[in-house]
Amino acid sequence: MSPIRVPSTLSGRVDWTFVGAVAGLVAIGTLAILSAANMTSYYNAIWTKHFIALALGGVLFTLTLAFNYQIFQDQSKIVYGVTLALMVSVLILGTAARGHRAWLRLGSFSFQPAELSRVLVVLVLADFLDRRARRMQDFSTVLLALAIAAPIMFLILKQPDFSTALTFLPMITGMLFCAGADPLQLIFVFGYGALTLSVPLVITLCQVRFPNAAPGSLPAFVIATSKMGLATLAVVVAIFGSCAVAWRLATWMRLQVKPVFFGALAVILSGALLTGVAVNRSMKSYQRNRFVAFVAPRSDAKGAAYNVIQSKVAVGSGGVWGKGLFSGTQSQLGFLPERHTDFIFSTIGEEMGFLGAGLVLGLYMIVLWRITTAARLARDRYGYLVCAGLASMFAFVMALNIGMCVGLMPVAGIPLPLISYGGSSLVINLWSLGIVANIYARRYALL
Amino acid sequence: MNHAGGGGRERLELVWLAISLIGAVLGLRLAQLQLKDAAEYRRLSDINSSLTIYQNAPRGRIYDREGREIATNQAASSLIFLPRKGQSVRDLEPLAQELGRRLNRDPQELLETLERADRDESAVRLAENLPRGTMFQLRELQTLYPGITLIDEARRYYPYGRFASHLLGFMGKMGPREWRERKAKGYRADSRIGKMGLEGAFEDELRGHDGGKRMEVDAQGRLKGELGSTPSEPGSNIYLTIDTAVQKAADGGLRKTATGRGAAVAIDPRTGEILAMSSLPDFDPNALLSTDPGEVKRSAQGLPEFNNAIAGAYPPGSTFKPIVGLAALNEGRITPSDAFFCPGRFELGSHTFLCWDHKGHKRISWIMGLAQSCDVYFYNLGLKTGGDRIERYARAFGLGAKTNVALRGEKAGHLFGPETRSRSKNKSWYDGDTLNLAIGQGELLVTPIQMAVVAAALANRGTVWRPHYTRKIIYADGRPDYVQRPERAAVVAAKDAAWDQVQEGLRVVISSGTGYPARIPGLVVSGKTGTAQNPHGEDHAWFITYAARPGEPASIAVAVLVENGGHGGVTAAPVAKKMILAYFGMPDPDAEREVREAERAAHRAVRAGLPAAAPKPMMSAGALR
Structure with missing residues (x-):
């Protein structure tokens, strides 16, 4: 039995497939930015900033490889403190752009800390869940994990940046799941979240599709429910009633289900309904328009749905080979909104065709595959959880952004990591992937 | 620390x-959009980024019989608005205000046009045929308001202006119903179509294929460059049988009559070619294409669309008498020498029928009966011939039926006689009806073009033509030319002796009868006057005539009607005379006299130190040829 040959140098242990895939994504992203921002008047500023961020990200990626990632676990309290401080300071000192107070100015650089805080929360939660390894079945673990993330999410919501705050949820779920939390508990907690979000969606759908619903019909009842009145009360009573009936039924059928389950179900269902209605009432008009655009893209072809339609047209018209860099009519002539930021994937789809878009998707899948591999091979549970959290986060953000560009997801102002233009986003993502590379490179724990 | 191997890492899988599932779903979606539906999205993206600006094709030209252009095209600038994607309606308001000021139009109306273009996402013409000054002003606006563009295209132009207007027709916008019908034929909402006359009748031939420039536009509606263009193809050219000089004489002659309302038609009796067709009041077709919408509106509102020449039905009066005479002579009911006594009145039972000349014509036979248009003579003739025979001859001459000239809106008139009566409710035919028929009154109604065909048939001894005004059509698409051949509608069969007697009578009408004002030295002119009683007012003045150089067959036949013009010989005959003079290229003494008088008046005014109205230069008919 031959011993495992362990490379003696750090560079020999680095996952070059992963580095190559990341470099490939950044390269395609750079091309796409250079092409898409071509027609804007601040083109020079854009590519200058992009290359500075690229250099900075590359340096951070390499630097992160140099020291052991476990330092983040050791200094977890400081990391959490820094995160909170950043998010509080951005609300106090930050500069506002387009209604969002999301930017911190440091001299001539401005910096968006929300995405950094997301990665930092992954680090903090990984440490927490590592410590709670023996109490993973406790409901308190789930609640405490949420309690750690809650202040950060709350501060991001205050900016307000609904979309970024939303990306925390799958990330936390992924980490809790991978850490071994009880799936039923997760379903309760995140089922609650999902229900809360789906309530405004259903209400909006009814309002758009059946604006003149007859009184007494189901859509009319749904719309009435959104008014926090008698209809809402009726639904809550119905939920409790049916849960009670289900409980009686279960005992009658001698099923071994705890009565607590039915009580919890009733509380969660009605709670989700009430918070959902509350969210619906507090939604800003641009957010509601995005909901409308998603549930009925044709209803307002010149308003909110315009972006979705134009993005699909851009991607679809690219065909197999694309229209060529600098030649996409949708992006170059201004039909595609946010063409070098949120909708950059549509620019790639249009100008580089199925080959380019497929390549981006493929490279993304390689990156995610290498992150999960790093998780599998990580020398400790902390490294495993960090990788699991980052994999969940990147997968969700990718699904949200590309899904939006191809018309599968509602419009959310989320950039595509490594591709979209945005200096701080690029630097932070490269840094977080540097941590993944670090975890992989130091996988031989026993040596 | 909990190391690898434990801690449930299988959940990671x-x-x-x-x-992987997310990746697969996204990959499949990409394949759906970019591989399966790529062509459809490609089309949508092309629609997004390109706009076709149509350029009106030059319409086919219309020439007179000598190859002069009477309808042609001019280069003109049009103002186009290209809507921008995602534009809010509010942005259009300042543009509408600004354009309204510059083009002198109602901004509200402009705003509606702009909004419609925005809704349909299609280019729209805001103004056509812009004057040069306005054009330069609008060029400045192009920089302020993206989406405003000026293009060059062809526009219909009628060099003679107010000329044969009912025959030529005019160009106008389509109504909603016309647009629905023509949409499939490649017309656009702002296309103009030929209306009325031959612009309308030959719309399919005259219209060309509009060209277009495919322009790349950005999301702001700014033109980025030309992607390609399709040249326009002009329409087919039509050569007419119209004689410009005769037409001008007809239009001008009718305009100078007392009422200025009427019609004149000239036909070549040898071929059935229409030499002139005039209907007054007329209009200037150029005014309907003006840039100034006010002028277009005024012109369209007062447009005399009714073509009296083919759609006006009038009692023929005495111009019907040659037909009665031919029936009587050819059927042997009378001989030319048979004389009747005219005391100025005719008793039939308890009714008294008057002659137009109440003094009476005393003893009168065929030639003088026709020349003096003696009603009593024709009462006798009518009773001898019988209503049925007169009706048969009238029908043979084409009365009571359309001449089938290729124009929309022709009327058949009304033939009245024992046979027609037998088919109506009131079946009985009385001798009183025969008397009315014999002098072309009663229920008899004819159109000027029918009477021109009658005049031609009298001239050529019985050939009733289907009148036509096209000589040939030279198709733009390479089809063999269409060449119009004479079409015989009917033949009035009669003995030569009868024709001789009728034609002799018609000649004497001019040389020493009621048609004396139409005589022209050096030409053989024959004709018949008519003064048709009309229950609605003053008598209608009629004159039918044909003329020939001595020793040659007649080469022009004319029918002139002046509504409420009074006596045919006085009002209608001079118009016909002008037309005949123009046809033979002879100077018009009347016109020359008018010019001399105007000059004299001007001289007098100058000598008296008074401001003189500038003498209107009256071109003599001869100078036109």
């Missing part, structure tokens, strides 16, 4: 499975 579920997460990886979920990630």
Whole structure:
């Protein structure tokens, strides 16, 4: 039995497939930015900033490889403190752009800390869940994990940046799941979240599709429910009633289900309904328009749905080979909104065709595959959880952004990591992937 | 520390499975958009980024019989608005205000046009045929308001202006119903179509294929460059049988009559070619294409669309008498020498029928009966011939039926006689009806073009032509030319002796009868006057005539009607005379006299130190040829 040959140098242990895939994504992203921002008047500023961020990200990626990632676990309290401080300071000192107070100015650089805080929360939660390894079945673990993330999410919501705050949820779920939390508990907690979000969606759908619903019909009842009145009360009573009936039924059928389950179900269902209605009432008009655009893209072809339609047209018209860099009519002539930021994937789809878009998707899948591999091979549970959290986060953000560009997801102002233009986003993502590379490179724990 | 191997890392595989599923879904969606539906999205993206600006094709030209253009095209600038994607309606308001000021139009109306273009996402013409000054002003606006563009295209132009207007027709916008019908034929909402006359009748031939420039536009509606263009193809050219000089004489002659309302038609009796067709009041077709919408509106509102020449039905009066005479002579009911006594009145039972000349014509036979248009003579003739025979001859001459000239809106008139009566409710035919028929009154109604065909048939001894005004059509698409051949509608069969007697009578009408004002030295002119009683007012003045150089067959036949013009010989005959003079290229003494008088008046005014109205230069008919 031959011993495992362990490379003696750090560079020999680095996952070059992963580095190559990341470099490939950044390269395609750079091309796409250079092409898409071509027609804007601040083109020079854009590519200058992009290359500075690229250099900075590359340096951070390499630097992160140099020291052991476990330092983040050791200094977890400081990391959490820094995160909170950043998010509080951005609300106090930050500069506002387009209604969002999301930017911190440091001299001539401005910096968006929300995405950094997301990665930092992954680090903090990984440490927490590592410590709670023996109490993973406790409901308190789930609640405490949420309690750690809650202040950060709350501060991001205050900016307000609904979309970024939303990306925390799958990330936390992924980490809790991978850490071994009880799936039923997760379903309760995140089922609650999902229900809360789906309530405004259903209400909006009814309002758009059946604006003149007859009184007494189901859509009319749904719309009435959104008014926090008698209809809402009726639904809550119905939920409790049916849960009670289900409980009686279960005992009658001698099923071994705890009565607590039915009580919890009733509380969660009605709670989700009430918070959902509350969210619906507090939604800003641009957010509601995005909901409308998603549930009925044709209803307002010149308003909110315009972006979705134009993005699909851009991607679809690219065909197999694309229209060529600098030649996409949708992006170059201004039909595609946010063409070098949120909708950059549509620019790639249009100008580089199925080959380019497929390549981006493929490279993304390689990156995610290498992150999960790093998780599998990580020398400790902390490294495993960090990788699991980052994999969940990147997968969700990718699904949200590309899904939006191809018309599968509602419009959310989320950039595509490594591709979209945005200096701080690029630097932070490269840094977080540097941590993944670090975890992989130091996988031989026993040596 | 909990190391690798424990801690449930198998759960990661579920997460990886979920990630793979997401990747697969996104990959399939990409394939659906970019591989399966790529062509459809490609089309949508092309629609987005390109706008076709149509350029009106030059319409086919219309020439007179000598190859002069009477309808042609001019280069003109049009103002186009290209809507921008995602534009809010509010942005259009300042543009509408600004354009309204510059083009002198109602901004509200402009705003509606702009909004419609924005809704349909299609280019729209805001103004056509812009004057040069306005054009330069609008060029400045192009920089302020993206989406405003000026293009060059062809526009219909009628060099003679107010000329044969009912025959030529005019160009106008389509109504909603016309637009629905023509949409499939490649017309656009702002296309103009030929209306009325031959612009309308030959719309399919005259219209060309509009060209277009495919322009690349950005999301702001700014033109980025030309992607390609399709040249316009002009329409087919039509050569007419119209004689410009005769037409001008007809239009001008009718305009100078007392009422200025009427019609004149000239036909070549040898071929059935229409030499002139005039209907007054007329209009200037150029005014309907003006840039100034006010002028277009005024012109369209007062447009005399009714073509009296083919759609006006009048009692023929005495111009019907040659037909009665031919029936009587050819059927042997009388001989030319048979004389009747005219005391100025005719008793039939308890009714008294008057002659137009109440003094009476005393003893009168065929030639003088026709020349003096003696009603009593024709009462006798009518009773001898019988209503049925007169009706048969009238029908043979084409009365009571359309001449089938290729124009929309022709009327058949009304033939009245024992046979027609037998088919109506009131079946009985009385001798009183025969008397009315014999002098072309009663229920008899004819159109000027029918009477021109009658005049031609009298001239050529019985050939009733289907009148036509096209000589040939030279198709733009390479089809063999269409060449119009004479079409015989009917032949009035009669003995030569009868024709001789009728034609002799018609000649004497001019040389020493009621048609004396139409005589022209050096030409053989024959004709018949008519003064048709009309229950609605003053008598209608009629004159039918044909003329020939001595020793040659007649080469022009004319029918002139002046509504409420009074006596045919006085009002209608001079118009016909002008037309005949123009046809033979002879100077018009009347016109020359008018010019001399105007000059004299001007001289007098100058000598008296008074401001003189500038003498209107009256071109003599001869100078036109």
